[in-house]
Amino acid sequence: MTSGPTAYSFEWAAIWRGLPYLIQGAGLTVFISVIAMVLAVLLGLVLAALSQAPGRWPRGVVRGYVEIFRNTPLLIQIFIVYFGLPQLGFRLSPFLSGLSALVLYAAAYNTETFRAGLEAVPRGQHDAAASAGLTPLQAMRFVIAPQAVRIAFPALGNNLVSLVKNSSLVSTIGMVELMFVANDISFNNFRTFEIYGAAAVLYVILVLGLTRLLGLAEVRLVRAS
Amino acid sequence: MTLILESLPYLLRGALSTVVMSLAVIGVGTALGVLLGVLRFVPWRWLAEALGWAIELARAVPLLLLMFFIFFGLPALGVRIPTYPAAVLAMSLWMMVNTAEVVRGGIQSIPKGQFEAARSVGLGWLAMMRYVIFPQAVRRMLPSFVGLCTILVKDTSLAAIIGVFELTRAAQETIERTLRSFEIYLVAAAIYFVICFPLTQLAQRAEARLHRP
Numbered sequence: 001m002t003s004g005p006t007a008y009s010f011e012w013a014a015i016w017r018g019l020p021y022l023i024q025g026a027g028l029t030v031f032i033s034v035i036a037m038v039l040a041v042l043l044g045l046v047l048a049a050l051s052q053a054p055g056r057w058p059r060g061v062v063r064g065y066v067e068i069f070r071n072t073p074l075l076i077q078i079f080i081v082y083f084g085l086p087q088l089g090f091r092l093s094p095f096l097s098g099l100s101a102l103v104l105y106a107a108a109y110n111t112e113t114f115r116a117g118l119e120a121v122p123r124g125q126h127d128a129a130a131s132a133g134l135t136p137l138q139a140m141r142f143v144i145a146p147q148a149v150r151i152a153f154p155a156l157g158n159n160l161v162s163l164v165k166n167s168s169l170v171s172t173i174g175m176v177e178l179m180f181v182a183n184d185i186s187f188n189n190f191r192t193f194e195i196y197g198a199a200a201v202l203y204v205i206l207v208l209g210l211t212r213l214l215g216l217a218e219v220r221l222v223r224a225s
Numbered sequence: 226m227t228l229i230l231e232s233l234p235y236l237l238r239g240a241l242s243t244v245v246m247s248l249a250v251i252g253v254g255t256a257l258g259v260l261l262g263v264l265r266f267v268p269w270r271w272l273a274e275a276l277g278w279a280i281e282l283a284r285a286v287p288l289l290l291l292m293f294f295i296f297f298g299l300p301a302l303g304v305r306i307p308t309y310p311a312a313v314l315a316m317s318l319w320m321m322v323n324t325a326e327v328v329r330g331g332i333q334s335i336p337k338g339q340f341e342a343a344r345s346v347g348l349g350w351l352a353m354m355r356y357v358i359f360p361q362a363v364r365r366m367l368p369s370f371v372g373l374c375t376i377l378v379k380d381t382s383l384a385a386i387i388g389v390f391e392l393t394r395a396a397q398e399t400i401e402r403t404l405r406s407f408e409i410y411l412v413a414a415a416i417y418f419v420i421c422f423p424l425t426q427l428a429q430r431a432e433a434r435l436h437r438p
Contacts, residue, residue, distance in 0.1 A: 072414040182290070
């Protein structure tokens, strides 16, 4: 290492000063992610169930939704909701724009995951439910869906982990979360290396924590069956 | 409508840049990722373990943060990288670690007996991977790998945030001139769709073929 006027000195103090804000940002990332996860899982369940309904229409509409949202970038979706919709008279706050785009994007993946799960449940289960006198809706609710969720769980877990990482994109429209806070601090104190490094560590903690949690949930789910 | 037609050539130029960038990243990232993914199975326990952890950690960091770290963070150390190479570097790293994960999944799905059989006919580790394990695993990796490529094409849009010219940046520049964000972003989304939809279909077909006996 040559030390000259341009030599960079790593400064722990910059991290310590920024850490309280970064942790708050991480808290907001968790908050946004959890709300988006709950909504995206519910929407995915409903749409996947709908895609199994009789007739061509429900299936086609769900398919169209899934393909459109899966095959276009989340960033463009966020921009359409936040910058595009006001042109049509719908003005949403950064929070609602970011949240709805995240939910719609993740729900498309969840729908596909649940649909695959539903279709992996053996045909005999439907027949057994019907012969036990359950209506199609009851069969779905008590027999098919619980098995499908179990089959779909690992893939669902991946979707949820992606959601946490994808939530960083909402910083681009000014929604405050970990990425936004990291930008905010480092553009002010120019300690970009330390602050982005610290933010990366916080994301790693969140993501590995969630992965661990999902692993535990999967073990319980398997034991429950 | 005329607005859309007038801005289409510019957007298509952006799309071309998106495709070129995607191909470069997929090329570099896949080559390194396959290498890394296979190296995870080396017989030296500590190396395999360390690589596994490095991949796990790198995968947990959002791509946007990786890009900002390389573009805004590294100059603090005196490493100044222009926007385009910075974006390509960040995305290639991302592609590398995610490909390595796909490779791990593929190799782990090969029955243990194949490894033992390869060993028992006297193959070394490299020959075993090269001639026995990897060729079988490739088939199983294909659906997730194509899925990964689709995600990468979509994620090249993040490069626009640090100012790289590609489809999303072209859309932003067009909007700055015309102020019609809804239509222009919709057209950009449609162009992404045209690129990504065939890939998604390909992944689905590969998946279906895998489950057919």
